[in-house]
Amino acid sequence: MEQSSPPLRPSPAASVHTEGRTRVLEYGDLVVRATPETGGVRTEIEVANTYERNATYSVKISIADGKGWTAYNQFWLQDVPSGETRRDEAVIGSKDMGPIPQIPKIYVDDFNPIVDQK
Secondary structure (H helix, E strand, O other), X not given: OOEEOOOOOOOOOXXXXXEOOEEXXXXXXXXXXXXXXXXXXXXXXXXXXXXXXXXXXXXEXXXXXXXXXXXXEEEEEEEEOOOOEEEEEEEEOOHHHOOXXXXXXXXXXXXXXXXXXX
């Protein structure tokens, strides 16, 4: 099956808010939730496929505290059908890196959809 990067869309504006202890970043078709836990920051991503064909998403998320504590994870969501949403999660970082950020800063380092051509 042929794949290619989709036509360029304008960069979405990021929106950040808090739901209890969870920081939420909304960035176009991507929603990231970061919740501090004792062993790291539970990070959940949700991607909505708004393209007309199936798409695979490569997403790299960094979590930081703004004081030197930074950790990241690469997520890979394959073959998301058009019009559907997929989720994945991981605990990012650890207490071995220092105190877990209680108000995590969320960074989208890479958000790359690859849309099926046929």
